[in-house]
Amino acid sequence: MSKTHQYHTQLVWTGNTGEGTRAYSSYERSHTLSAENKPVIPGSSDPHFRGDSSRYNPEELLVASLSSCHMLWFLHICAAQGIVVTAYEDAAAGFMQEDADGGGRFTSVVLHPRVWVKGDEHVIQKANALHTEAHKKCFIASSCNFPVRHEPVCFAAE
Structure with missing residues (x-):
């Protein structure tokens, strides 16, 4: 339903x-x-x-929304699969092409999640693989007409 x-x-x-x-x-x-x-x-x-650099612009908010949605799904999936995430950060990058007439569009966004999990190399590999599932579930990424990629790196938590 x-x-x-x-x-x-x-x-x-x-x-x-x-x-x-x-x-x-x-x-x-x-x-x-x-x-x-x-x-x-x-x-x-x-x-x-002509904008104010001390304020958020719509382009930054779009990239931040993609990053946030991906993280929230990833954390949910990890919790459901018994993977303990202890830290998560992302340095997302969005790319926009401006047209000659002043319009434009995003051409891609790349997420760079850095994740720390409790466990051995097997758990780290499994966590890295779960980014694909998180991407498929992300409402924001599913709504975009441009590619949204993720390039995760997972580490063992100390």
Whole structure:
């Protein structure tokens, strides 16, 4: 039986400097993202598009969503299979191609999970293999029209 889930967020543009969008350079790209009972996320555009580098941009949030979703599925699968993960980190990278007309698209995202597990080499190999299953389960990756790869490295926890 399939289930449908809804997600609600609120976006508020905070970049009106008093002139609105009179000109491309007359406004800031600053905005806030929020969801009920959660901290506000300061957003902007990428600095290449006149954004504020101290705020998250949509491209970073997409890459972070892929990284987070993959990790959550991986941890779930490991727990279900009796693999004890003691630490997890990822240095994800997203690649976007800008078109001549200013539009563009992501061409790929590569996740680089570094995972520490309790156990011997057999457990480490099994944990590395579970990244494929996590990738297949990831809601965000399954929704993308570009490749999302993972290049995991697993270590024995001390």
